[in-house]
Structures are given as C-alpha cells and as structure tokens.
Amino acid sequence: MPKIKTNRTRYPKDFNVVEEKLMEFEQEMREVTDETADKRKGEANWPVMQIHHKRTRYIFELYKERKISPELYKFLVNEKYADPTLIAKWKKRGYEKLCCVQCIQPREHTYGTTCICRVPKSQLEESKIIQCNACGCRGCSSSDTK
Ligand SMILES: [Zn+2]
Ligand SMILES: [Zn+2]
Structure with missing residues (x-):
C-alpha cells in the first residue's frame, strides 16, 4: 500500500492538490482493512477494491481536466495511488466505467x-x-x- 509523504521520495510541486484527498482514501483503506483482517477472500475484499477504484478514478479525472500536472500524474501512478491498468481500460470505448480489471479477464x-x-x-x-x-x-x- 502506498504511503503518504516519506522523506526518501521527491514530491512533484503540485502534490498538495491531492494530498488531503489521498490521506482520506488512506484512512478509509485502513478502516476497511482492519475490519476485514481476519477474512481475506471474496466479499471481504470488496471495500478495498472499491476504494482502489475510487482513488484511481479521482486521479484520472483530475488529470483529464488538467488539474494536475503530467508529472504529478506519473508520480501517482508510479507510487501506485492510481492503477494504470484500470485507466488504460477507461480510455477505451465501452469501458469508461469498468469497475475492476478482473471483470474482463477471460x-x-x-x-x-x-x-x-x-x-x-x-x-x-x-x-x-x-x-x-x-x-x-x-x-x-x-x-x-x-
Ligand atoms: Zn463492474
Ligand atoms: Zn469488478
């Protein structure tokens, strides 16, 4: 799971645009993983997948609207805040709302x-x-x- 602000990473100039929201997602993620720590599979994983989706969507929308720099976007993908596989699918016609890549795995x-x-x-x-x-x-x- 990605971490918010550590010293070893250099942050793009406009990181502050997304920082607060990313902390919210992080918090949400922590809550659901605490809840589901004992059961790992299937339904227990849904909230995690849904937050993962929401966070990726959030970053993707900001990028599309040019509210974040390409540099920051790349950074967020590299740091796994956003899922590049999912985004690649969203760019395709008919997949704009795809929930998760598992769904289209043959x-x-x-x-x-x-x-x-x-x-x-x-x-x-x-x-x-x-x-x-x-x-x-x-x-x-x-x-x-x-
Ligand atoms: Zn779906
Ligand atoms: Zn799905």
Whole structure:
C-alpha cells in the first residue's frame, strides 16, 4: 500500500492538490482493512477494491481536466495511488466505467465471457441480481446510467 509523504521520495510541486484527498482514501483503506483482517477472500475484499477504484478514478479525472500536472500524474501512478491498468481500460470505448480489471479477464464468469456487471441492464431480466464477484460492483456497463 502506498504511503503518504516519506522523506526518501521527491514530491512533484503540485502534490498538495491531492494530498488531503489521498490521506482520506488512506484512512478509509485502513478502516476497511482492519475490519476485514481476519477474512481475506471474496466479499471481504470488496471495500478495498472499491476504494482502489475510487482513488484511481479521482486521479484520472483530475488529470483529464488538467488539474494536475503530467508529472504529478506519473508520480501517482508510479507510487501506485492510481492503477494504470484500470485507466488504460477507461480510455477505451465501452469501458469508461469498468469497475475492476478482473471483470474482463477471460475466465469463468457467471454470465458468458464477461462479468455480469458488464452486461447492460437492458439486456438482463429485471429480477436478476447484478454483482461482480471480484469487487461487488452492481453494474458498470457504459450504457447504464448510474
Ligand atoms: Zn463492474
Ligand atoms: Zn469488478
């Protein structure tokens, strides 16, 4: 897990733009990992995945809106505050809202070749429960409004 401000790292000039928010995420992350320390797998991991997603999204949005410098963006990716694999997917059409990379990994999914949360709601029966096994996502198809 990335650490906030240590002496050995040099911080980009505009790090203060994101510092406070990153501390919040860090705190949130600590709370959920404390809670789930005894159970490691499956659902216990969802909150961690969700925070991971939120933090990556936050950084990506700032970068897109040019609110942070490319230097800071690169730094945050290198320091693992943001997940470059996820961001690379978000840049592709149809994946703008992808919840986690596990969802599009070709493997056994409950709904064909992709995770059920990737299937547009309009293509599913209404009663069907949508929930991704990896992160608990309830639907991240680009055609769904959320
Ligand atoms: Zn999803
Ligand atoms: Zn997922």
